[in-house]
Amino acid sequence: MSNLVSFGYIVPELLLGAMAVILFLLSAMRRRNLLRKTIFPGLAILGLMAALSVLVNRTSGGIFGGDPGCISGCSLFFGLLATDPLADFFRILVISATTICVLISIGSPALPKGRTGEYHGLLLVMCLGMCLLSAANHLLMVYVAMETVSLCSYLLTGWDARKCRSREAGMKYVLFGGVASGVMLFGMSLFYGLFGDLSFQGLHLALQGSGALSGAMGQWAATLSVVFMFAGFGYKIAATPFHMWCPDVYEGAPTPFTALLSVGPKAVGMALILRFFYSIFLFPGSMETVIGASGQIPWLLLIGIVSAVTMTLGNLAALVQNNVKRLLAYSSIAHAGYILMGVTAGGQEGFEAVSLYMAVYLIMNMGAFAVVSLVEKASGSEELQVFRGLGKRAPLVALVMTIFLISLAGLPPTAGFIGKLYLFAALLERGGFWFLMLALVGVTNSVVSLYFYARVLKSMYMEKADTDLPTIPIRNPAAVTATALSFATLFLGLFWQPLATAARWSATLFH
Amino acid sequence: MGEAILFWFFGGLTCVLALLVIVMRNPVHSAMALIGNLFCIAALFAMLDAHFLAAIQVLVYAGAILVLFLFVIMLLNLKDHELGNARQTATKIAGAILLCWVAFKLIFRVMPSTTAGFPAVGDDYGTVETVGRFLFGPHLLPFEVASILLLAAILGSVAIAKKKLW
Numbered sequence: 009m010s011n012l013v014s015f016g017y018i019v020p021e022l023l024l025g026a027m028a029v030i031l032f033l034l035s036a037m038r039r040r041n042l043l044r045k046t047i048f049p050g051l052a053i054l055g056l057m058a059a060l061s062v063l064v065n066r067t068s069g070g071i072f073g074g075d076p077g078c079i080s081g082c083s084l085f086f087g088l089l090a091t092d093p094l095a096d097f098f099r100i101l102v103i104s105a106t107t108i109c110v111l112i113s114i115g116s117p118a119l120p121k122g123r124t125g126e127y128h129g130l131l132l133v134m135c136l137g138m139c140l141l142s143a144a145n146h147l148l149m150v151y152v153a154m155e156t157v158s159l160c161s162y163l164l165t166g167w168d169a170r171k172c173r174s175r176e177a178g179m180k181y182v183l184f185g186g187v188a189s190g191v192m193l194f195g196m197s198l199f200y201g202l203f204g205d206l207s208f209q210g211l212h213l214a215l216q217g218s219g220a221l222s223g224a225m226g227q228w229a230a231t232l233s234v235v236f237m238f239a240g241f242g243y244k245i246a247a248t249p250f251h252m253w254c255p256d257v258y259e260g261a262p263t264p265f266t267a268l269l270s271v272g273p274k275a276v277g278m279a280l281i282l283r284f285f286y287s288i289f290l291f292p293g294s295m296e297t298v299i300g301a302s303g304q305i306p307w308l309l310l311i312g313i314v315s316a317v318t319m320t321l322g323n324l325a326a327l328v329q330n331n332v333k334r335l336l337a338y339s340s341i342a343h344a345g346y347i348l349m350g351v352t353a354g355g356q357e358g359f360e361a362v363s364l365y366m367a368v369y370l371i372m373n374m375g376a377f378a379v380v381s382l383v384e385k386a387s388g389s390e391e392l393q394v395f396r397g398l399g400k401r402a403p404l405v406a407l408v409m410t411i412f413l414i415s416l417a418g419l420p421p422t423a424g425f426i427g428k429l430y431l432f433a434a435l436l437e438r439g440g441f442w443f444l445m446l447a448l449v450g451v452t453n454s455v456v457s458l459y460f461y462a463r464v465l466k467s468m469y470m471e472k473a474d475t476d477l478p479t480i481p482i483r484n485p486a487a488v489t490a491t492a493l494s495f496a497t498l499f500l501g502l503f504w505q506p507l508a509t510a511a512r513w514s515a516t517l518f519h
Numbered sequence: 520m521g522e523a524i525l526f527w528f529f530g531g532l533t534c535v536l537a538l539l540v541i542v543m544r545n546p547v548h549s550a551m552a553l554i555g556n557l558f559c560i561a562a563l564f565a566m567l568d569a570h571f572l573a574a575i576q577v578l579v580y581a582g583a584i585l586v587l588f589l590f591v592i593m594l595l596n597l598k599d600h601e602l603g604n605a606r607q608t609a610t611k612i613a614g615a616i617l618l619c620w621v622a623f624k625l626i627f628r629v630m631p632s633t634t635a636g637f638p639a640v641g642d643d644y645g646t647v648e649t650v651g652r653f654l655f656g657p658h659l660l661p662f663e664v665a666s667i668l669l670l671a672a673i674l675g676s677v678a679i680a681k682k683k684l685w
Contacts, residue, residue: 011659025667032674086657126678133671140664152661156668163675178679198625228624 014084017091020059020099021139027055028132035125045124049114052128056107056135060100067096081518083145087207090145090283090518097363097514098142098279102272105370106135109268111489112378117385118168118262127167131268134160138272142279145287145518147196147206147237150280151189154244157273158185165261165269177260184253185243192240198233208287215288234307241284244277245344248318255325258337263384264486266333267377270340271370278347278366282359285311285351286517312352312446319345319453326460332380333390335460336373339416342457343369346431349450353434353443356515361430364511368427368500372415375493378486379409386480395464397473402480405487406468408494413461415497418454423500423507428454430508525566533559546592550585557581569645 015022031051081092089095109131113119119127137156144150162185166178200206203214215230243250258266289307322342329335347369350362380390382405387394398406415424428450435447481487500507536556543549557580564573643649654662 011656014660028667028671032670085660088658088660123678123681126674130671130675133667136667137664148658148661152664152668156664156671159668159672160675163672163679166679169679232621232625 009082009084009086011085014089017084018089018140018143020063020103021136023059023062024055024132024136024139027051027058028129028136030055031125031129031132035123035129048124048128049110052110052132053107055132056103056110059135059139060103060107063096063099063103067093067100081516083209083518084143087209088146088149089140089143091143092518093514093516094279094283094363094518095143097510098275098366099139101275101367101370102135102138102142105268105271105275105374106131106138108374108378108489108493109264112267112374112381112486113262113264114485115385116262116264116381116486117388118171118174118264118381120168120170123167127164130160130164131265134164134268134272138276141276144280145208145283147199147208147211151193151196154192154240155189157244157276158189161185161269161273164265165257167265168262171260173260174262175260177257180260181253181257184250188240188243188250191236192243195233195236195239198229198236202229202233208284212288235310237284238310241277241281242314245274245281245347246341247314247344247348248321248341251318251322251341251344254341255334255337258340259331259333263333263377263381263390267374267381270336270373270377274340274344274347275366275370278351278362281351282362283517286359308352308354309442311348312442315345315348315352316446316449317345318342318348319450323453323456323460326457329460330392331390332383332392332395332464333377335392335464336376336380339457339460340373342453343373343416345453346428346450349446350431350434352446353431353438355434355438357430357434357437359515360508360511361427361434363514364430364504364507365427367507367511368415368423368497371493371496371500372412372422372424375490375497376409376412376416378490378493379405379412382480382482382484382486382490385486386478392464392467393474394477395467396471397468397477398480399469401473401477402482404482404491405480408490409468410465411494411497413464415501417458417461419458421498421501423497423504426501426504426507430511522566526563529559529562529566533563546597547589550588550592553588554581554585557585567645568640571645571647571650 009017031048034048034051081090083090110128113127134157137153137160141150141153141157144153162178162182165181166175168174196206199211203211205211205214239250242248243253246254258270261269285307319342322338322340322345326335326338326342329338347362347365350358350365352358353361383394383398384390395409398409411422415422418424418428432447432450435443435450533556536552536559539552540549540556543552557576561573561576561581564570564576
């Protein structure tokens with residue numbers, strides 16, 4: 009589709025960009041207290057809600073954004089972007105995640121008050137990048153969108169410049185990110201050299217056609233370039249061996265932003281991996297032959313190994329953490345491993361399971377970070393010991409945290425259990441020996457993860473509070489958001505059908 | 520024949536200078552080697568008829584960015600002991616060997632098998648006009664997104680560097 013027509017389909021992104029520019033302009037004006045406190049978050053939420061409503065309206069066949077014939081997918085901007093249910097599902101996810109992040113951020117002491125406008129503007133630009141990345145259908149677009157997300161994340165990680173830890177985290181993130189995107193670019197350039205094309209469809213045709221990949225050596229080079237590109241993707245989702253930045257960055261970043269960082273880039277990274285592998289290594293129109301189409305290269309084996317190692321390493325490292333943010337960071341690495349199980353399973357079921365788990369993970373993980381943010385705000389620390397006696401001091405907050413932790417561990421009756429159920433079901437559906445082994449590793453890991461989630465629970469309910477620990481105020485947006493998220497976690501654990509329907513809808517890809 | 524000689528000359532020089540960038544002890548020498556390296560790449564671009572890219576390569580990379588590198592290096596003014604000792608660990612050596620193997624495979628095995636099959640480029644290939652048409656035609660969106668990206672990066676870095684935070 010041509011440029012002018014295509015702009016009708018990226019109205020959400022345009023709205024986000026426009027609101028970001030408005031915020032940047034307003035923050036250059038003379039500061040008034042009122043402006044900082046309410047107008048900036050209000051405007052950010054307004055922009056996000058406008059984008060979300062346009063998106064929801066379009067996906068439900070509404071009046072905005074072009075003909076409904078494009079619902080099942082078409083290409084925009086001469087093939088740079090694709091608009092399809094996969095993109096729309098993940099766009100809705102990241103816009104919701106950014107909204108939650110804005111809500112948690114209100115009144116957080118980790119965010120310097122003098123630059124609230126810039127903070128929200130950067131959040132919106134990051135959201136715009138994530139939306140584009142979940143729709144990117146061309147390696148050039150993948151790179152530009154990924155850099156948009158990354159640069160905003162670097163800046164926001166180091167946002168609390170008074171704290172040495174925040175600056176250090178920002179610096180580490182920049183260095184790791186730079187290397188990862190360099191390696192990814194090298195992989196892309198190899199692909200371009202081999203096939204003379206960067207669009208996913210073009211690469212698909214080139215890989216299927218025998219021309220460029222005639223010899224074993226062509227296969228070899230293609231494998232190498234995909235592995236290099238996977239370095240960039242894996243860095244975004246924090247999969248082993250590209251997870252090293254994760255604990256330090258999560259710990260150093262301002263907690264409300266950590267909540268977004270642990271969910272947003274991971275979600276769009278997964279969307280990208282799904283789109284990349286499904287549209288390049290798959291016969292058009294079928295979801296079943298991920299292996300068969302890619303010739304002799306065992307992609308699924310590679311992703312399966314990464315998945316198993318990622319979750320094992322994340323869970324084992326989480327066992328010994330005493331800082332709750334670090335603990336959740338390792339837990340988020342482990343969750344990247346769980347979600348990759350869905351990619352390994354492949355097919356329609358695997359796709360659905362990944363989408364569903366990503367939505368569930370968004371709710372429970374952002375909720376957990378919201379609680380950490382509340383506790384940190386009241387007591388100035390996020391070490392495990394400030395959670396002591398939370399059950400007595402702040403029963404509601406402790407209860408909400410309990411729900412999130414149970415969900416993260418994957419126990420019923422929470423949404424986390426349903427998410428894991430779908431992932432394991434997808435693997436068992438697949439049925440081969442190695443898929444069963446991977447499922448076994450996943451189950452073992454879930455059991456291991458119980459231990460460190462239970463440590464937080466023990467600290468909250470069994471251990472006596474130090475005398476000087478304050479209570480947690482609950483009449484603020486962050487606490488209300490956390491409570492709402494905990495309701496959602498419980499609700500989706502009991503009535504998951506709407507989410508499952510949405511996930512099934514998302515498993516349609518533009519070919 | 521002449522083209523081949525020029526290619527091997529500039530290509531070889533690119534590799535040598537790239538190596539120098541990472542083995543030089545003094546950061547200023549490394550930066551100088553990088554400038555030379557970028558000039559050689561510009562020459563390679565020019566030989567591939569990508570004149571616009573060649574000019575931009577010199578203007579932006581060799582000109583602006585490297586000057587910035589030099590500024591930073593000289594502002595930091597690191598002493599010898601601050602640079603630390605170079606250590607030859609087993610990982611480094613293993614990495615180097617692996618990388619040499621990958622490069623060998625790419626150059627001698629993959630390259631011959633892929634050179635055939637690309638269409639010849641037109642007369643206007645690589646001119647400013649063609650690049651402009653692509654930039655504002657099929658590649659309009661990345662161009663615009665890059666502008667938003669740069670805006671956010673500039674504003675964000677100013678905001679982070681600002682003294683008065685509260």
